[in-house]
Amino acid sequence: MQQVAAQAFSQYQSELLAFINRKISHKEDAQDILSAVFIKLLQQTDAPDSPIAWLYQVTKNAIIDYYRTRRPNEELPQDLIAESREESAFSEMSVCMKPMVMTLDEKYRDVLLLSEIEGMKQKAVAERLNLSLPAVKSRVLRGRELLAASLVTCCAPVINAKGKVDDFLPPKKSCGKC
Structure with a gap:
């Protein structure tokens, strides 16, 4: 599983980072979120049916967590909270x-x-x-x-x-x- 995870992550790493950078303005925080996503991927015991969909879902959740925990006084971007x-x-x-x-x-x-x-x-x-x-x-x-x-x-x-x-x-x- 870890080899599959590493391969999927390396394949989509730049796309995920670009996605995170569209939502977060701090480059260092974007790298931290990307690292957290990779750690979650490594902790997965079962291979997801669709690795890219799973990666994007976990990335979106990590971005939401970022705004909730690190910036409690900063409003979440509307596209993360107002829309499905x-x-x-x-x-x-x-x-x-x-x-x-x-x-x-x-x-x-x-x-x-x-x-x-x-x-x-x-x-x-x-x-x-x-x-x-x-x-x-x-x-x-x-x-x-x-x-x-x-x-x-x-x-x-x-x-x-x-x-x-x-x-x-x-x-x-x-x-x-x-």
């Missing part, structure tokens, strides 16, 4: 969403922009675009599938044990969409 982990991950990715939607075919792009970005009801979208409601629903569903595939390709989601998105890995440089 899934909402936090999606809020970070929301910057990339519209450019990714814009790369879709027009028939999917238009319905997604109106229904998902502008928040229109699908019935109103159907009326506005002179489409049937089933056609709009079908295009929204297919557009979401295409958008999800694009997100997975560009910014791999970190899935937790419950199958929910906890975070996204930093966008790949080759992505060009966000």
